[in-house]
Amino acid sequence: MIRLWSALAFLVVVSLLSCQSDEELQRQRYITEGILLYKNNCANCHQTNGEGLASLYPPLAGSDYLADKNSVICLIRYGQQGPIVVNGKRYNRPMPAQAKLSDLEIAELTTYLYNKWGRETTVTGVKAVTPVLNQCKNRL
Ligand code: HEC
Incomplete structure (x- = not known):
């Protein structure tokens, strides 16, 4: 009986661990893609280190601004x-739209931005991003 319980406890621990590492794997995938997308679409203006330009x-x-x-x-x-x-500093130049980026790519970019510069350690998944994009369609 004790064996059975320890086997069950073992299974529970293993499944919890693998669940966590699934999330961690997803986060790493999003960030890896996010870095590439950032290099290709954003770094020209905002610079690789994110410090902007003058x-x-x-x-x-x-x-x-990342608070929102x-x-x-x-x-x-x-x-x-x-x-x-x-x-506290004023900027006034147009930032071009990035209509070719998919919802998933925007989720990957957002995850990268907030893990790198927004003090987050979680994924902003595509399921969270799509409804936001649908709403701002009406706003703009
Ligand atoms: C052609 C240059 C250019 C590119 C490319 C560009 N931006 Fe911007 N970005 C700007 C400018 C200029 C502003 C300020 C807009 C204004 O003055 O109204 C801005 C503002 C922002 C802001 C809000 C202000 C801040 O600094 O926090 C964020 C966030 C941002 N950009 C992220 C991105 C991301 C992510 C990408 C890549 C997908 C990107 N930008 C690509 C020029 C650019």
């Missing part, structure tokens, strides 16, 4: 026009 392109590293994740998700797809304030 008064032209605002920083992502340490940006207080829904706005960031919308801004990646639809771009941004007009004045914007980041860490």
Whole structure:
């Protein structure tokens, strides 16, 4: 009987561990893709280290704008026009829309941005991103 219980306890522990590492694997996959997408679509302006460029392109590293994740998700797809304030500094240049990025790619980018510069250690999954994108469609 004791054996049976310890076998069951063992199984429970193993399944909990593998569940956690599935999530960790997904996070690593998203971040790996996110890094590539960032290099190809964002680093030209915001720079590889996310520090932005002078008064032209605002920083992502340490940006207080990241506090509003829904706005960031919308801004990646639809771009941004007009004045914007980041860490108390005013910027006013158009950021081009990225219409060719899929919902999944935006989820990967968002996961990368927030793991790198937003103090998060979790995945922003495509299931969370799609409803936000559907909403900002109406807003813009
Ligand atoms: C052509 C240059 C350019 C590219 C490419 C670009 N951005 Fe931007 N980005 C800007 C500018 C300019 C602003 C400020 C817009 C304004 O002044 O209204 C901005 C603003 C932002 C902001 C909000 C402000 C901040 O600094 O936190 C985020 C987040 C952002 N961009 C993320 C991205 C991501 C992610 C990508 C890649 C998918 C990207 N940008 C690609 C130029 C660019």
